Structure formats: structure tokens, C-alpha cells
Amino acid sequence: MSSTTNTVPVKHKSISYAKWGYFFIAPFFVVYVACSLIPLFSTFYNAFFENYIDGLTQVGPNFVGFENFVTLFTPRPDGRLEIINYTGNTMIMWIMGAVPQIIFALLLAVIFTSDRMKIKGQPFFKTVIYMPNIIMAAAFAMLFFTLFSRVGPVNQMIQANGGEVFDFFNNKWSARGIIAFINFLMWFGNTTILLMAGIMGIDQSLFEAAAIDGAKSSQVFFKITIPLLMPIIIYVVITALIGGLQMFDVPQIISSGSGAPNNTTKTLVMSLNAYINGASKNYGMAGVISIYLFIITGVLSFIVFKFTEPKKGGKK
Amino acid sequence: MAGGKMDYFDKSNKASLTVSRVLSYIFLIFVTILSLFSFYLLIINATRSHAQMATGFELLPKENFINNFITVWNDRNLYFIPQGMLNSFIVAACTCILTTYFSAMTAYGICVYDFRAKKAVHKFIILVMMIPTQVSALGFINIVNNLNLTNTYWPLIIPGIAAPATYFYMKQYIDSTLPLEIVEAARVDGSNEFRTFNSICLPILKPAIAVQMIFAFVASWNNFFTPALVLDKKEMLTLPIMLSIVRSNLNSRTGDYGEVYMIIFLSIVPVVIVYLFLSKFIIGGVTLGSVKG
Structure with a gap:
């Protein structure tokens, strides 16, 4: 297979091979443009058209300018402003899960990386806490739905202790709480691993110096670990927020797409999904919500960028 | 480096180290249970028939795992x-x-x-x-x-x-x-x-x-x-x-x-x-x- 080239041109070595780079990146780009970039613009384009099914009649597509944007920010007849409602739900459920997620992850990361404590069995604990992250979110949601349903084991326990059956999915705070708890459970292990990497990147001599000076563990934690971890904490929080904005699988399965009770667990992506896949096929509104999500994500990503730009002289 | 480092700690520091170690293990056991408990319930419940589940909540597996499996596999x-x-x-x-x-x-x-x-x-x-x-x-x-x-x-x-x-x-x-x-x-x-x-x-x-x-x-x-x-x-x-x-x-x-x-x-x-x-x-x-x- 290699008999033709015995002599290799020595000069312009890098230049003569440079064009090969385009061949190597071509499949990625062709597919990216076809499956993501064109769909992205076409989604945005859809936002400017009236295009939905009303009963049996297809309305549009008619160009309506920014009318869909106005609709998005106009309260419905029942006084509910959908976009605020869904953004609020998404954010509330995200915060309810993310706060314990970050706290647990910080504690665990400090415990695992502590030179003083030398915790045994780390591979086991790490395996266990990371496991929920690889589990199908839909299955997780289904599991919690059955566990907390009116006839599930949780209600059986309540009844066994003489309590009344509690409909967890008919109360907005318990429904949101369960969704947030699943998100917390799925992500705290992942966050722990990320924060550990951050802590291990901190110059160990700082901890030693603190120990020599007789600093308490709590002082080391609040005066050294936290401040030096701040960039990575911010990175973790914002990427978690970007993920949180996409919250879909868990609330979709738990409420079977309805956002029950009374639209209090309906997230932005659930409403996007309903507009694309629901009976109304309201592509105009789906387009507007996509733009809305895109802008928020874009702003957040920009902040992440600012925090992760390579710094001079940083440790590997 | 660990050997020399321990010299810096006095007795009270050693005591506090033991305390934080114990607390850490308690916390780790807590998160282990937190992470695994729902899966445990899943496995237990997958071994129980619908009728068995209606009778109440139990922590031990029953014998219907294969039955449930066959039902699901053929549905x-x-x-x-x-x-x-x-x-x-x-x-x-x-x-x-x-x-x-x-x-x-x-x-x-x-x-x-x-x-x-x-x-x-x-x-x-x-x-x-x-x-x-x-x-x-x-x-x-x-x-x-x-x-x-x-x-x-x-x-x-x-x-x-x-x-x-x-x-x-x-x-x-x-x-x-x-x-x-x-x-x-x-x-x-x-x-x-x-x-x-x-x-x-x-x-x-x-x-x-x-x-x-x-x-x-x-x-x-x-x-x-x-x-x-x-x-x-x-x-x-x-x-x-x-x-x-x-x-x-x-x-x-x-x-x-x-x-x-x-x-x-x-x-x-x-x-x-x-x-x-x-x-x-x-x-x-x-x-x-x-x-x-």
C-alpha cells in the first residue's frame, strides 16, 4: 500500500499537508450545519409567522412580524402570563435542587480531598454518588412518581403510621420538591467531581501554611478553599443553570406533560415541546420560546466564557 | 509529606481531626443511603406482585421478580x-x-x-x-x-x-x-x-x-x-x-x-x-x- 512515495518533499512540510485539516473537519461541519445551524435559523424564522392548527383548520403560515413576541409577553384571558409562569417554575425548581446540590458537592469535595482526614473507601463512595447521574431521567421520574403516588410505598408508610393519604403530585410545593429532589440527586455527584478537580488545583502549600499557623478546618474552608474555588464554583453554578433551563424529562414524565398541579411544574422546554408536538402545532410560539431560551443561554454562556478563559501561569 | 505534617498538630487538633473524620463518614454514609435508597425500593418493588404491594410497605424482597419480568416481557x-x-x-x-x-x-x-x-x-x-x-x-x-x-x-x-x-x-x-x-x-x-x-x-x-x-x-x-x-x-x-x-x-x-x-x-x-x-x-x-x- 505504500510503494509510491519513497521521497517525501522536505520543504513546506506543514503547508503541503495543511489542506488535509479541512477533510478531517468536514463531516463534523456538514452535519453541524445541516442538523443544528440551519434548523436554528429556521426555528428563528418560524417565530415571525402565524402558523398553528385551530381545531381542524390550519392557520397560516402568514408573516406577522413581531406579533408572536408580543403574544408571548401578553397575559392570557385568565390573567396568567405564560412565559413568566414557566420561567418562574423552571427557576424555582432549579434553585430548590441546585442549592443543596452545591452545598453537598462542596462538603463532599472537601471531605474527599482532605489530606488530613485521608478518607477510606473513596472509590466506593464516588461510584455511589455519581451513579444517579447515569440513570435515565425518565426512569428516575417514573420511579419517584410510583414511589410517591397515592398507592405508593411512601403513602403506605404514612398510612401505616396512622396518617392520611397525601397526594404529593396535587400540591405544587410537594410536586416541585420531588422534581427538584430528583435533579439534586442526579447532579450532586457530578458537581462533587468537578469541585474536587478544582480543589486539587489549589496550591497545597497554602493548606500546609494554614495548618502551621494553627488554622481551624472551618477557617481553612472559608478563608482559603472557598475564595480560591470561586471561579470554578461560578462555572459549575452557571453551567448547572444552563442545564436547569433545559429541564424537561423529569417534570414532563411526572406530570405526564400537563405541568400539574395547575401549571406549577411546567417548564420552558415543556411548553416548547407542547407547542411543537401538541395538538395546536403552534410553530410561531415555539419559535419565539426558542429565541427566548437561546438568548438567556447565550448570556449565561458568555459569563462562563469570561470565567474560563485561560489565565497566565495557572496550574495545569 | 504526611509524616512530618502531623507534628504540627497538638493534642486538641488530633481530637478535632477524629471528630471531623467521624462526621465525614457519617455524612458519606448518609449520602450513600440517599443515592441508593430509591434504587433499593425499585428492586424490592420489582419483586412484588401488584396485590402484594397493596398490602403495605415492606423492606424485604418477595418472590415475584420472575413473574413480573415475564409479564413485562410478553406485554x-x-x-x-x-x-x-x-x-x-x-x-x-x-x-x-x-x-x-x-x-x-x-x-x-x-x-x-x-x-x-x-x-x-x-x-x-x-x-x-x-x-x-x-x-x-x-x-x-x-x-x-x-x-x-x-x-x-x-x-x-x-x-x-x-x-x-x-x-x-x-x-x-x-x-x-x-x-x-x-x-x-x-x-x-x-x-x-x-x-x-x-x-x-x-x-x-x-x-x-x-x-x-x-x-x-x-x-x-x-x-x-x-x-x-x-x-x-x-x-x-x-x-x-x-x-x-x-x-x-x-x-x-x-x-x-x-x-x-x-x-x-x-x-x-x-x-x-x-x-x-x-x-x-x-x-x-x-x-x-x-x-x-
Whole structure:
């Protein structure tokens, strides 16, 4: 297979091979443009058209300018402003899960990386806490739905202790709480691993110096670990927020797409999904919500960028 | 360094060390229970019949695991779980192969060749890494509809070729492990550029490819949003969609909960088994892919 080239041109070595780079990146780009970039613009384009099914009649597509944007920010007849409602739900459920997620992850990361404590069995604990992250979110949601349903084991326990059956999915705070708890459970292990990497990147001599000076563990934690971890904490929080904005699988399965009770667990992506896949096929509104999500994500990503730009002289 | 360090601590420090150690283990045991308890309940409940579950809550397994399994395995009414598992496997396997191969290829192209657009291309991929797939879903589904690709797996598999996050991981791995001299040497030996990549460089990237294959497989196996938009034919459904049907079914009537738990069990067990064998590499892969420096 290699008999033709015995002599290799020595000069312009890098230049003569440079064009090969385009061949190597071509499949990625062709597919990216076809499956993501064109769909992205076409989604945005859809936002400017009236295009939905009303009963049996297809309305549009008619160009309506920014009318869909106005609709998005106009309260419905029942006084509910959908976009605020869904953004609020998404954010509330995200915060309810993310706060314990970050706290647990910080504690665990400090415990695992502590030179003083030398915790045994780390591979086991790490395996266990990371496991929920690889589990199908839909299955997780289904599991919690059955566990907390009116006839599930949780209600059986309540009844066994003489309590009344509690409909967890008919109360907005318990429904949101369960969704947030699943998100917390799925992500705290992942966050722990990320924060550990951050802590291990901190110059160990700082901890030693603190120990020599007789600093308490709590002082080391609040005066050294936290401040030096701040960039990575911010990175973790914002990427978690970007993920949180996409919250879909868990609330979709738990409420079977309805956002029950009374639209209090309906997230932005659930409403996007309903507009694309629901009976109304309201592509105009789906387009507007996509733009809305895109802008928020874009702003957040920009902040992440600012925090992760390579710094001079940083440790590997 | 540990030996000398201990000298700095006086007695009270040693006592506080013991206290923090004990507290740490208590906390670790707590999070272990937290992480495993729901799975424990899942397994226990998958071994109980619907009637047994109605009698109350128990912490020990019963004998109906096989029964539940047989019921689920033969239920072709609204969904056929074995088919769902096979479908999910086909989609996930194809996606993970395409994702890792082409991400490695793209990263190799950026790392090895000095073409003019190189920097811009890398920046572009990093820039689009954060864009959620949901944001372009509407346009994507329109294209899928126009090309008559609904209820096929192409719309789920092909986009895997362009996976910015996997590219990013591969790029970092190649930068740190692949000596460019090998590429040069292969050229001197007359190897064609693609051959160099496929038979010389790809084997060197094996560890990174293995890790990313697992991540891509799991992500695809668990994916719900896009498949739910593309698939609605009974025999094409993947597991997450079947789960959503199981769920909406529970709205109208009280289903057989033994069956429901078994379906959940079957949807997660393949991934859990793989994970238990490879968790070390998976956890190691988490940090490499995300922390930039």
C-alpha cells in the first residue's frame, strides 16, 4: 500500500499537508450545519409567522412580524402570563435542587480531598454518588412518581403510621420538591467531581501554611478553599443553570406533560415541546420560546466564557 | 509529606481531626443511603406482585421478580419492552460510534494540521457547545418531516457526528497525549493521512474514545426530548418514550405496579451494569471533559 512515495518533499512540510485539516473537519461541519445551524435559523424564522392548527383548520403560515413576541409577553384571558409562569417554575425548581446540590458537592469535595482526614473507601463512595447521574431521567421520574403516588410505598408508610393519604403530585410545593429532589440527586455527584478537580488545583502549600499557623478546618474552608474555588464554583453554578433551563424529562414524565398541579411544574422546554408536538402545532410560539431560551443561554454562556478563559501561569 | 505534617498538630487538633473524620463518614454514609435508597425500593418493588404491594410497605424482597419480568416481557399491548430495549440499543450504539469517531477525527484535524481557519473553527465549536439542542428542535423537526424521516432512526443517529462537547474532550486529550512526531514518521513511511489517523493515531486515543463512547451511549440511551418528537410508531419507540406511555397510562387507570417497577428496572439496568464495571474511567472522564485550564 505504500510503494509510491519513497521521497517525501522536505520543504513546506506543514503547508503541503495543511489542506488535509479541512477533510478531517468536514463531516463534523456538514452535519453541524445541516442538523443544528440551519434548523436554528429556521426555528428563528418560524417565530415571525402565524402558523398553528385551530381545531381542524390550519392557520397560516402568514408573516406577522413581531406579533408572536408580543403574544408571548401578553397575559392570557385568565390573567396568567405564560412565559413568566414557566420561567418562574423552571427557576424555582432549579434553585430548590441546585442549592443543596452545591452545598453537598462542596462538603463532599472537601471531605474527599482532605489530606488530613485521608478518607477510606473513596472509590466506593464516588461510584455511589455519581451513579444517579447515569440513570435515565425518565426512569428516575417514573420511579419517584410510583414511589410517591397515592398507592405508593411512601403513602403506605404514612398510612401505616396512622396518617392520611397525601397526594404529593396535587400540591405544587410537594410536586416541585420531588422534581427538584430528583435533579439534586442526579447532579450532586457530578458537581462533587468537578469541585474536587478544582480543589486539587489549589496550591497545597497554602493548606500546609494554614495548618502551621494553627488554622481551624472551618477557617481553612472559608478563608482559603472557598475564595480560591470561586471561579470554578461560578462555572459549575452557571453551567448547572444552563442545564436547569433545559429541564424537561423529569417534570414532563411526572406530570405526564400537563405541568400539574395547575401549571406549577411546567417548564420552558415543556411548553416548547407542547407547542411543537401538541395538538395546536403552534410553530410561531415555539419559535419565539426558542429565541427566548437561546438568548438567556447565550448570556449565561458568555459569563462562563469570561470565567474560563485561560489565565497566565495557572496550574495545569 | 504526611509524616512530618502531623507534628504540627497538638493534642486538641488530633481530637478535632477524629471528630471531623467521624462526621465525614457519617455524612458519606448518609449520602450513600440517599443515592441508593430509591434504587433499593425499585428492586424490592420489582419483586412484588401488584396485590402484594397493596398490602403495605415492606423492606424485604418477595418472590415475584420472575413473574413480573415475564409479564413485562410478553406485554405487547401498548409497548413491547424487549423491542424498546433493542431500539434504544441500536440508536445508542450507532450514535456513540459516530460521535466518538467523528469527534476524534475533527479534533485530530484541528490538532495536527495548520490550516488557516483552524483557530476560528475551534473557537466556533466552543462557542456553539452551550447551545441546547432544544433551541433548534423546531427547525430540525420541520426538516425531518420534509424529508419523510419521522419514525426512522436517522434523525437520532446522524446528528451525533457533530458533538461539540465530545470534540472538546478529544481535542484536550490529543493535545496532551498524541506526539506529532508519530504523524511525521507515518508520512515518511508513505502512509496516507486518513490511514495514519485510523490505524496509528486512533489506537493511541483508545482510552479517551472508550470514555466518550460510554458517555455518548448513556446520553443517547437516556435521551427523551428529540426521540419523542421523531418517533410515534409503536414498533420504533425507544425506552424513555415507552416510559412516558406507561406514565400517561397510570392517569386513566391503576395499572399493575409490579409491571411498572419492572419496566423502570429494565430501562436502567443495562446502563447500571456497564457503569459498575467502568465507573472508575467514567468518573475520571467527567473532570477531563469539563475543566478548562
